[in-house]
Amino acid sequence: RELNRSGGIGFAQLRTRRYDQLPDQDTNALLLGIDRPIRGAFWPASASASGSLVSLGGKVYQRQLQLQARTMPVIAILNPLELTLSAALGRVEYISRRAFNANSAELGSMLSYRGHHTLGQLAGGALFEKGHPGRPGGDRRGGYASAQLQRQFNGDYSGELSWTRQDWRGETVYSPGLIDVVRRQSTRQIRAAVTRAMAPRHSLQLEWRHVRNHENISLFQYNSEVLQLNWRWSGF
Numbered sequence: 292r293e294l295n296r297s298g299g300i301g302f303a304q305l306r307t308r309r310y311d312q313l314p315d316q317d318t319n320a321l322l323l324g325i326d327r328p329i330r331g332a333f334w335p336a337s338a339s340a341s342g343s344l345v346s347l348g349g350k351v352y353q354r355q356l357q358l359q360a361r362t363m364p365v366i367a368i369l370n371p372l373e374l375t376l377s378a379a380l381g382r383v384e385y386i387s388r389r390a391f392n393a394n395s396a397e398l399g400s401m402l403s404y405r406g407h408h409t410l411g412q413l414a415g416g417a418l419f420e421k422g423h424p425g426r427p428g429g430d431r432r433g434g435y436a437s438a439q440l441q442r443q444f445n446g447d448y449s450g451e452l453s454w455t456r457q458d459w460r461g462e463t464v465y466s467p468g469l470i471d472v473v474r475r476q477s478t479r480q481i482r483a484a485v486t487r488a489m490a491p492r493h494s495l496q497l498e499w500r501h502v503r504n505h506e507n508i509s510l511f512q513y514n515s516e517v518l519q520l521n522w523r524w525s526g527f
Contacts, residue, residue, distance in 0.1 A: 295304070299327035299365055300326045302325075302326070311428065313476075318345065319338070320344070334364050334365055337360070339357075339359045340412065352387070353385055359377060375401045376399075383394075389423060391422075391426055392422070393422045394421045395420045397419070400449065401414065410439075414435075415434070415435065420459075426476045430460075433457065438454050439452070440453070448485065449486045451482070451485075452482070452483050453483075457477075458475075460476075477504075477505045479505070481500070493522070493524075495520065495521070497518075498517075501516050505520075
């Protein structure tokens with residue numbers, strides 16, 4: 292929601308999930324934040340700040356804070372493409388598992404194309420994480436890449452297709468004497484969705500998502516596949 296005439300925006304998100312037979316895995320997540328334009332040295336720029344709380348099984352499990360700055364260089368040779376450069380700092384705290392607390396930093400870029408009915412995006416960046424002194428595996432470094440395509444078919448239907456990949460590599464052996472390897476993680480996701488506008492502010496979305504988490508420690512490997520039907524309401 293717009294907060295002022297200078298372009299400041301406030302946003303909030305609440306997500307809750309309940310299980311029929313696993314109440315200890317029930318989750319609630321609340322995210323609050325603001326985003327506003329700032330005066331850049333050469334190009335248009337903006338900054339955002341956000342904070343979130345996550346509960347697990349009815350108890351607060353995680354707190355997270357993030358600050359991000361973005362700028363859009365005006366480069367004539369890229370027209371009609373748009374380039375966005377970003378930098379972010381974050382802090383995550385686990386209430387009952389202090390050893391997993393960490394500070395993070397991210398440097399990224401995104402190349403966008405916006406046509407009359409099509410939106411395409413390519414993104415990539417580097418990730419750095421400074422962990423608690425007692426965290427398994429110590430500090431870690433990584434990177435991410437993504438590609439996304441959105442298409443408006445007609446007045447009622449639109450489609451989305453995306454691919455993402457995120458890689459992490461630990462700094463030290465994960466658990467000396469028990470798991471004597473440096474953890475390497477690669478998570479890849481493919482997502483496809485079709486959305487139909489039903490009425491003003493209402494829509495239905497059919498979404499398919501496949502996630503493959505490939506690791507050199509087999510204990511943490513997993514694959515998942517989700518098919519879900521979402522109803523969306525935009526009240527503001």
